[in-house]
Amino acid sequence: MKKLLVPTDFSDQAENALKVAAQIAKKHNCEIYLLHMLEIPLQEVDPLGTQSALPEAMFFMKLAHKKFETLMKKDFLQGITVHETVDFQEIFKGIFHVCKKHDIDLIVMGSNGVSGLREMLIGSNTEKVVRTSETPVLVVKKEHPVFNIGHFVFASDFEDESKAAFKKAIDFSDMFGAKLHLLMVNTPNMFITTQEANKRMEPYERLITNKPHTLNIYNDLSIEKGIMNFAESINADIIGMSTHGRQGLSHFFNGSISEDLVNHAKRPVITFKI
Structure with missing residues (x-):
């Protein structure tokens, strides 16, 4: 893991994510790509800034760069290579573009729950980024003065198609020397x-x-509650799960379980595309 992408709106939640990314970057010698999106139609902005149909676009870009300058002076970023980018695209499209262009290994995003993530990603972008990203997405809920993962819950239906995502989870777990807790949730409707x-x-x-791990079958009223309750019972540091991207979630994660967990779980959540 060498390249981390952190989308920012310069909010406290985004800074919490950046602080976590900074800790990962220092520990594993990574670069950070810090991205701020201005949702102004690109075709309406003159690249040279001389004949812009929207003069305010250049104002907001300059304002963003000033905020970047302030952010770059933070102590927690010292010693890290940080690339700043301001672009005019829809947020989720901008994230995907940067991931592809720079071969990003992990997206780190901030959220304080439903309002936090949806405010930063604007509505359906939440689903589009978390559920369709080819790149693993780590969503951080609060400030972590020391971001460490000792216990990692990986929830799945454990069908064959999820193995690729699980291998990515293993690699992420190995970075922190974490103990993996494989979890299958049983519900009345999916017993x-x-x-x-x-x-x-x-x-x-x-x-x-050859790695520290446990196998767990947990009964609850819903998959979402089962995952969160099990994670609480072992004081897990992070919850991981797989997504199917554009083809929708696996049968185990039917509906919007990934988005629900990202919005409702108190702990960081990381998703891996199948």
């Missing part, structure tokens, strides 16, 4: 036997035989 659950989880366990 499977313990025998079947163990059978599904066995191939996954073989991928981490």
Whole structure:
């Protein structure tokens, strides 16, 4: 992991994410790409800034650069290579563009819950970034003076198609030397036997035989509640799960479970595309 992308609106929530990214960057010698999007139609802005149909566009760009200058003076960024970018695109499109252009390894985003993430990403962008990003997305809810992962819950249905995402989760876990807790949630409407659950989880366990881990089957009223309640019961540091991107979530994560967790879980959440 060498390149981290942090979208920012210069809010406290975005700064919390940047502080976490800075800790990861220092520990693993990463570069940070700091992105601020101005949602002004690109075709209406003169690149030379001389004949702009929207003069305020240049004003907001200059204002953003001033905020970048202030941010770059923060102590927690000292010693880190930070690339600042201001662009005129829809937020989620700008994020995807930067990820592809610079081969980003991890997106780190700030949120204080429903209002926080939706305010920064504006409505449906939440779903588009968290659920469709090819790049893993780490959503941070609060300030972490010391960001460390000792216990990592990976929730899944443990079908074969999720193995690729799980391998990415293993790599992320290894960065922190974390203990992996594989979790399958049983609900009244999606019940499977313990025998079947163990059978599904066995191939996954073989991928981490020599790593600290546990296998867990947890019963609850809903998948979302089960994940959050289990994470609370072991005082987990982070929750991870897989997404299907444009094809929708797996059967296990039907509906909008990824977005629900990102919005409602107290802990950081990281998603990996299948």
